[in-house]
Amino acid sequence: MPQLQQIDTFLSQVVWLAIAFVVLFVVLRTIALPKIQATLEARRDRIEGDLDRAQTLRQEAEQVLAEYEAAMAEGRDRAQSAIRDAVEDAKARAAQAHEALAGRLAEDIRKAEARIETARAEAVGNIREVAVDVVQAAAQRLIGGRIARKSAADAVDAVADR
Amino acid sequence: MAGEKQGPLDQFTIKPLVQIDIGGADLSFTNSSLAMLVTVASVSLFLVVGMSRGRLVPGRWQSMAELSYEFVAGLLKETVGNEGRRYFPWIFTLFMFILFGNLLGMIPSAFTFTSHIVVTFAMALVVFAFVTLLAIAKHRLRFFSFFVPPGAPKLMWPLLIPIEVISYLSRPVSLSVRLFANMLAGHTLLKVFAGFVVALGAAGVVPLLFIVALTGLEILIAFLQAYVFTILTCLYINDALHLH
Numbered sequence: 001m002p003q004l005q006q007i008d009t010f011l012s013q014v015v016w017l018a019i020a021f022v023v024l025f026v027v028l029r030t031i032a033l034p035k036i037q038a039t040l041e042a043r044r045d046r047i048e049g050d051l052d053r054a055q056t057l058r059q060e061a062e063q064v065l066a067e068y069e070a071a072m073a074e075g076r077d078r079a080q081s082a083i084r085d086a087v088e089d090a091k092a093r094a095a096q097a098h099e100a101l102a103g104r105l106a107e108d109i110r111k112a113e114a115r116i117e118t119a120r121a122e123a124v125g126n127i128r129e130v131a132v133d134v135v136q137a138a139a140q141r142l143i144g145g146r147i148a149r150k151s152a153a154d155a156v157d158a159v160a161d162r
Numbered sequence: 163m164a165g166e167k168q169g170p171l172d173q174f175t176i177k178p179l180v181q182i183d184i185g186g187a188d189l190s191f192t193n194s195s196l197a198m199l200v201t202v203a204s205v206s207l208f209l210v211v212g213m214s215r216g217r218l219v220p221g222r223w224q225s226m227a228e229l230s231y232e233f234v235a236g237l238l239k240e241t242v243g244n245e246g247r248r249y250f251p252w253i254f255t256l257f258m259f260i261l262f263g264n265l266l267g268m269i270p271s272a273f274t275f276t277s278h279i280v281v282t283f284a285m286a287l288v289v290f291a292f293v294t295l296l297a298i299a300k301h302r303l304r305f306f307s308f309f310v311p312p313g314a315p316k317l318m319w320p321l322l323i324p325i326e327v328i329s330y331l332s333r334p335v336s337l338s339v340r341l342f343a344n345m346l347a348g349h350t351l352l353k354v355f356a357g358f359v360v361a362l363g364a365a366g367v368v369p370l371l372f373i374v375a376l377t378g379l380e381i382l383i384a385f386l387q388a389y390v391f392t393i394l395t396c397l398y399i400n401d402a403l404h405l406h
Contacts, residue, residue, distance in 0.1 A: 009188070016189075032206065038216065042218065
């Protein structure tokens with residue numbers, strides 16, 4: 001077995017092993033490992049940064065959503081109150097109009113009643129005149145003389161009041 | 163097995179490519195040294211070129227480079243915890259070096275330097291020495307309480323302490339032999355069956371299919387043994403930091 005027979009090569013193998021190992025160590029230590037570490041670190045930083053930014057954005061979105069909901073609620077409230085005001089206003093105006101109309105109608109009714117009263121009084125007055133004339137005329141026919149208009153009027157009143 | 167005819171073990175022969183002699187010591191640049199330098203170059207290319215763009219959303223290559231980093235980092239964190247981060251560059255180098263050494267050895271006719279006991283033992287010994295010194299530096303004399311199992315009756319100490327000491331001292335042996343033996347066995351088996359393919363002629367299709375399956379298994383083992391070597395190193399560091 002050459003591994004155990006070529007004892008004279010042992011020193012050479014160990015020396016070259018040491019040289020090769022140290023060279024590799026220096027290359028890795030000074031060039032390869034810092035580069036790998038830097039790359040991995042940059043990636044980790046980037047991922048953490050992205051996660052942080054995502055977190056920030058999420059918070060912002062939540063804030064915007066909350067603001068939006070508050071604005072929506074406020075708008076709804078304002079719309080409700082506007083509707084309420086409008087309804088009340090309309091009701092008030094309707095009541096006012098109703099009142100005005102009722103007043104005008106009452107006035108008309110009152111005027112009409114007054115007119116009717118006047119007409120009735122006039123008519124009653126006219127009937128009295130006619131009745132007095134009729135009494136005078138009837139008395140003339142019956143007694144053949146004229147009676148005083150005053151007496152006739154008194155007689156008519158006495159009958160009418162009964 | 164050696165000789166003119168190629169045997170299953172000849173693939174492990176160390177062949178000098180450039181003769182180097184310093185003060186009488188043979189430090190020749192061999193096929194093993196070449197495989198090590200190819201491994202160093204491959205790992206460096208894999209990581210440096212893979213990460214060269216350093217994109218936020220990685221491509222396939224960059225993903226693999228990052229995956230290897232995170233795999234070892236996770237391993238170290240799980241076994242040692244946050245204190246282990248100081249040792250990460252060493253552990254990562256160790257893992258990538260063994261992993262690529264094993265995987266590149268799977269290329270036909272390539273040399274597998276992890277199939278040599280002296281290489282794996284040297285690595286295991288360094289790990290062992292480092293871990294032991296770390297433990298002594300951290301715990302001073304309390305380090306030796308590591309060899310006394312907690313809660314064991316004093317009567318049992320004469321029996322248990324030698325067992326614990328032997329178990330501790332055998333760590334570098336088991337660590338190195340495990341990697342070495344796995345690589346040796348796998349590559350030898352592949353070559354033995356490759357010999358059958360030629361010897362059996364038309365019926366050689368059967369061992370050929372077996373080799374294909376075995377190659378898949380060996381790639382798994384190449385990864386697994388790198389993983390085992392690394393996780394055991396991490397566990398030893400954890401023992402050194404926390405004793406029990």
